[in-house]
Amino acid sequence: MRTTGKVVRHRALPARPNLTATRRRTLTLIGCVLALAAPVIVGSAVLVGRRVEVDAGESTWIVPHRIDLTGATADPDTPPSRLRIAQLGVDTPLESLVMDGSGVLQSPKVYGEAGWFATGTLPGDPGPAVLAGHVDSKTGPAVFYRLHELKPGDTVDVRRGDGWLTSRVTASEHYSKAQFPTAKVYGPTPVPELRLITCGGTFDQSRHSYRDNLVVYAVLT
Amino acid sequence: MFAAPQRRRLAALAAAALLGLGLTVVEASPAAAAGVGYVRLAHLSPDTPAVDVYLSSVSGAIPQQKFDAVGYGTVSKYLPLPPGTYAVAMRKKGDPASATPVLSTQATVEEGKAYTVAGTGKFADLGLRVIADDLGLPESGKAKVRVIQASVKEPVLDVAVAGGSKIADGVQFATTTSYQTVDPGRWTLRLTQPGATGSPTTVTAPLKAGAVYSLIILDGQAGLTAQLRTDAESGGVPQGGVDTGGGGTAGGRGMSPLLPIGGGVALVVLAVAGGLLRRRSRVRATAA
Numbered sequence: 232m233r234t235t236g237k238v239v240r241h242r243a244l245p246a247r248p249n250l251t252a253t254r255r256r257t258l259t260l261i262g263c264v265l266a267l268a269a270p271v272i273v274g275s276a277v278l279v280g281r282r283v284e285v286d287a288g289e290s291t292w293i294v295p296h297r298i299d300l301t302g303a304t305a306d307p308d309t310p311p312s313r314l315r316i317a318q319l320g321v322d323t324p325l326e327s328l329v330m331d332g333s334g335v336l337q338s339p340k341v342y343g344e345a346g347w348f349a350t351g352t353l354p355g356d357p358g359p360a361v362l363a364g365h366v367d368s369k370t371g372p373a374v375f376y377r378l379h380e381l382k383p384g385d386t387v388d389v390r391r392g393d394g395w396l397t398s399r400v401t402a403s404e405h406y407s408k409a410q411f412p413t414a415k416v417y418g419p420t421p422v423p424e425l426r427l428i429t430c431g432g433t434f435d436q437s438r439h440s441y442r443d444n445l446v447v448y449a450v451l452t
Numbered sequence: 453m454f455a456a457p458q459r460r461r462l463a464a465l466a467a468a469a470l471l472g473l474g475l476t477v478v479e480a481s482p483a484a485a486a487g488v489g490y491v492r493l494a495h496l497s498p499d500t501p502a503v504d505v506y507l508s509s510v511s512g513a514i515p516q517q518k519f520d521a522v523g524y525g526t527v528s529k530y531l532p533l534p535p536g537t538y539a540v541a542m543r544k545k546g547d548p549a550s551a552t553p554v555l556s557t558q559a560t561v562e563e564g565k566a567y568t569v570a571g572t573g574k575f576a577d578l579g580l581r582v583i584a585d586d587l588g589l590p591e592s593g594k595a596k597v598r599v600i601q602a603s604v605k606e607p608v609l610d611v612a613v614a615g616g617s618k619i620a621d622g623v624q625f626a627t628t629t630s631y632q633t634v635d636p637g638r639w640t641l642r643l644t645q646p647g648a649t650g651s652p653t654t655v656t657a658p659l660k661a662g663a664v665y666s667l668i669i670l671d672g673q674a675g676l677t678a679q680l681r682t683d684a685e686s687g688g689v690p691q692g693g694v695d696t697g698g699g700g701t702a703g704g705r706g707m708s709p710l711l712p713i714g715g716g717v718a719l720v721v722l723a724v725a726g727g728l729l730r731r732r733s734r735v736r737a738t739a740a
Contacts, residue, residue, distance in 0.1 A: 336690035342698065351687030358685040369698035376701070383487055401487030401532070411693040418589035419664050419684035421490050421530035421566060428694050434702035441702075444693035448486040450532045 311354045313390040314345050314362060319377045321345075325389075328363060336361065342368035345375065345427075351417070354389040355396045355451065359417055359424050362389075366429045366441070375429035379403065381447050387425060398425045398449035405431055406444050416446055423451035489561035490530035490587075491538065493569050495522045496602035496626075498671050500575040503542040503554065510537040510558070521545045525602075525670045527568075527681055535563045540580060542571065555580045566683070572626050574604065586631050587664050587684040595659040597639070598631040599623065600668045603676055606645050606653075609669065614640035614654055622646060628666075636661040643669065643676065662686040 315322045326339045326346035339346035345364035352358030364375035381387075385400045406412060416426055425448070432443025493505055502523040508516040513534045522528075537560045541553035557580040559569055566585040571578055590596045599611050599619065607625035612618045613634070619641075620629045639659050644652040657680045659665060664683040669676055 330688065330690050334691035336694045338694055338696045348687065348690065351690075352685065353687075356685070357682065358687055360687075361690075363694045363696055366697040367699065367701040370700040372701055373696075373698070375696065404486055406693065408693040413689060413692060414589040415486065415564070417686060417689040419587055419662060419686035421492075421587060421682075421684045422532050428696065430695065430697035434697065434699040436699070439699065440695040441697045441699070444696075446486075448488075450488060 308353070309392040310349065311347050311360075311389045311391045314347075315388040315390070315395070316381070316385075317388070318385055319380060321374060321377075323364070323374050325362070328361075336363060338363055338365060339374075342373040352423075353391070354398075354425060355391050355423050357421065357423055359420050359426050360389075361417065361426045361428065363428045366431065366445075375427070378427060378429045378447060379431065379445055381427075386452070387427065387447075387449050389425070396423075397452045398423075399452050400447055400449045402448040404446050404448070406446065407432070408440075408442060408444055411444060425449040425451075486564065487534070488532040489535050489563055490532055490566040490585075491559065491561060491569060492528045492530045492567070493519065493522070493540065494527040494668075495524050495571055496527075496600070496668065496670065497571045497573060497575060497578055498524050498602070498604045500524065500571060500578055502545045503571075504545055504547065506539075506541045506543065506549065506553075507531070508539050508541075509533075510539060516549075518549070525668075525677075525679065527666075527668060527679065530566060530683075533561050535561050537561070540569050542580070554578075557582065583628070585666075585683060589686065589689065590662060590664065591633055592689070593636070593661050594633045595636045595639075595661055595663050595665065596631045596633055597657075597659060597665040597667060598629050599641070600628045600666050601625055603669050603671045605671045606643070606669075606676060608646055610644045610646055612642050612644075614642045631664065634659060636663075641667065660685070662689065 310327070311325050313322065313324055323343065323345045326341065326344055327349035328337050328339065328346040329349060330336055336348055342365045345362050347354065348361035348363070352360040354360040354362070364378070365373035366375050366378070367373045381400050381403055383400050383402060387398045387400065388395045389398070390396075416428075427447040427449065429445050430441035430443065431445040432441050434441050491507070493507070495503065502521040505519040505522050506516060507519075508514075513536050517531075519528065537558055539556060539558050541556035543549070543551050543553050555571065555578060557569065559567055559582045561567065566587045568583045568585055570581050570583055572581045573579055586596075601607075601609055601623045602625070603609070604625055609623045610618075610621045611623050611629060619632055623629060636659050639657055641655045641657075642652045643655065653676050655667065655669075655678045657665070657667060657678075663685045666681040666683055668679040668681060670678065
């Protein structure tokens, strides 16, 4: 199959005449390195050929008969730390939220703080990152009390690592919890997105919970 | 070869033209989204030179976007776009925006749906096609993947999971297989030229649960090359909504949580009233 020029060059090197001491030393060094590297070069040429970076996380390997692809390179797992919605005066740390045994997303422990679904998509990564916050406490408004005021075009900022990630609101929708569109809210998306979720509708005194959810959709700018 | 940053920029911005995808133009099933649809562009026509691609909204919803010097094998990321109709035009690299396009087409973007706008076929009969992509949620714990065949050197391929099930036979240049549901993890695909005596090409790719992929087969300098595109990703999928309220404002002023209550109450009242009226009129009709 394919041979590489590298191997040929390597054989030609020692034959070069009339070298100065420095050049000879340099070439000897190169020769040694190449000699040591030769099996690796040959081996990789045979096995995988040349590697070409195509896109972060979407590398392509060029090879006649074996193609090895790597998946998306995981970002360093820097969790989001704060959520800021300037328009609503919201500036809150983010709790880690998990699912309970039956797969239901747990709400933040603190009424005044929002939380992010920590085993889901990280804000800024492709996919729907889920942020939830209470609309009220037992006594008064909570962190997402005014979430319904967000309109398409408004912006939401999430702090992750040293930077703020700005997302633009694309929709705000209201669902009965009994008919919550799980696939639409949590299903895969091609780009980094946010789902800001709180409660709405009537309060069911017997279940101590609201009957509806408000979901604000946003896309990373 | 392309410098990595250049490729990355191109990819990030978007590209042009790709394949026929004729095999499976499935109705797009809605991706997880509201308020936007998604479009990506690709250039998978091996003998077509690099082109500049223009994307503009017919209604002026977004400023015109231009993607420079998009070459074979470039597949853009999806652009989230407001629903509406968009014009896609390919011009020769470096031509002014006023020049007559080599190719142009229109695509109507529906909310929550995803499309690949692709230059199809070889240069001689190059066309632009709009392919509906299926980014719907895979079965729980599974991944979805399809193969896009854009190699001219090996224009017909049999595609099978190594040591496993057949995906499709005779996948022709400029077509695509349908999305297959597969187990996540390292996944190896075997590509064979029907009737060829040589060893098959195998492609190994890592797939994550909850994600949707396109594996794009291209001509390499020698043999084939491949790209794995993550069409869409999701993290975990919780069940249903979230309980996020203590009810402290439920009896209060007419603020957010209350509006729907008011609406709901009004609806109930109307429904009951409507029912009563209709009943009364029916009773009256019977009596008469």
